[in-house]
Amino acid sequence: MKSRAGESAFTVRSSEIDYRGQATMPALVSYMQEAAWENTRDLGISMYDLLERGLTWVLQRMRVEMFRYPGHNDKIAVETWASGRERVFLHRDFRIYNQERELLGQATSVWLVMDVVKRQLVSVPDFILEVEVVPGSEPLPFAKGKLPQLQEAQHEQQMPVGWHDIDLNRHVTNTRYLQWALDTLPLHLLEQKQLQQVDIIFKAESILGDTVVSAAAPAGADGHTYLHRLTSQESGKELVQARTVWS
Template sequence: MASEKLGFGIEQLGENGIAWILMKIRVDIQRNPKVGETITIETWPQEPGRIEYGRDFIVRDEQNHILIKAISSWVVMDLRQRKIRRSSSVPIHFSAVDNRRAIEAKLGKLKAAGTLETAYQKMIGYSDIDFNGHLNNSRYVDYVMDCFALQEHQKYHITSIEVHFTNEVLPGEVIELKKDTSAAQENGVYIEGINTNTNKVVFKSRLRIEAE
């Protein structure tokens, strides 16, 4: 991992009782990589804020064409207190910061444009969690994709997805997936997940879709 090369990977932070937690991410897709295709992933950190650490990504094919661009926002959590730590209180310092942005945009607030309708419910099991003991960030995207029927996946493809993670989810808890398709004519879909055990919103997402 890029963070490990900088000296701030999972193991290094774990020795200090802290861990990286992804809070927000936006991924813009020009083209999906093909099976067997060789790709190159470039990533770099942004200047740390008071509590947030930005990291950008660019994925290219063998002809150096950009396939995917992404921007993300991370925080550092104290694993014992389960609280977010300020950047000034953790031993993370970048010797050089690249001010380029993969996407010229801010990760602002996400909200529904219309009425939310329940898509389905999902109980969190062992295979859904990460080494921190809560729901793995990558699984949220799977759950978002499952909000659509196979026929809808065959008719449309995603050109952009933004996800904001607001509350952790633990094994045994249930997420209710809700979606708002009122802006589908403008190629926008909003989806959020609510923890039925706590009634808290655990994530919000916004998708841009295009017809095949």
């Protein structure tokens, strides 16, 4: 079976906007993941298809670039397609359009397969490998390479993991990590600048009852780039690493 691109329609809701009336980055990432779910469902490799086999999808990395943010009640289309495969890494790309078919943003992502009982990553199973990757659009540059390490935090918050932070995989949903990373930044940055790019790597899972420590600091003197690190207070394990760029 050959893969094919999918497209999903969304309307920006009032609960998904910031004080400017624009969709938030976590909301946009949620749209992209919903579009990915619909596309994999049509290909017979959705999360539900995997769960029947004791497996699940996990997002390992996502790099998003926004050119313009949609506003409240705007209708957008999210196009997504499987863009490549490298060993256990499965790549998926996204493009976001408004009703006039103007490109608002784009993203590339990396996915892995996990055993839901052992909580361990596994080789890509044959029933997924049987879906031939035929990109519907030209692939975006893969998200590769390491991010710079945050050396000394200038901003820090503790986030207790509650019931509504947990997803179908019984661990903290990835959009919550993104939200926590952004919430840790200084108010003047959030009010005065616009998030242009985010590159986020998910390294380990956190579960109900944990406390996540979110730390951030500027990467340089210009104040346009910030580094982020989220760790488990209980184990000290690094959960997430990210870099954000503001304009």
